[in-house]
Amino acid sequence: MSTDSIQCIKQYIEQRYQGGLIGISDLAEYCEMLEGKIYKALVELQKQEDIKIIKRYFCPEGHPISLDDLPYCSDCDYPYSEDFITTIIYIKPLVVKNSLP
DSSP: OOHHHHHHHHHHHHHHSSOOEHHHHHHHHHSOOOHHHHHHHHHHHHHSSEEEEEEEEEESSEEOTTTTTTTEEEETEOOOOOOGOOEEEEEESSSOOOOHH
16 A cells, blocks of 8 residues: 555645535545545545545436445436446545644
């Protein structure tokens, strides 16, 4: 596991985190790394209990779907194939050492 990606994520949280959820694409852009590499680091950080990975699911029409209902969209009243479900990954920092006053 590359410590560069873990360090970059921690730096992002310390310097830029203002509250709420952070998108994995924001971290990838900030760290100039592929989302896959960022995700591997996020899994490690979750094991260390520094962050919590949060997944949100959406049907092709953009309606949110709960994990319990996957792959059924109640708004569309349709059971989509899991191939058509969009998964968006966010993180919630559990340990924040914000350097801002």
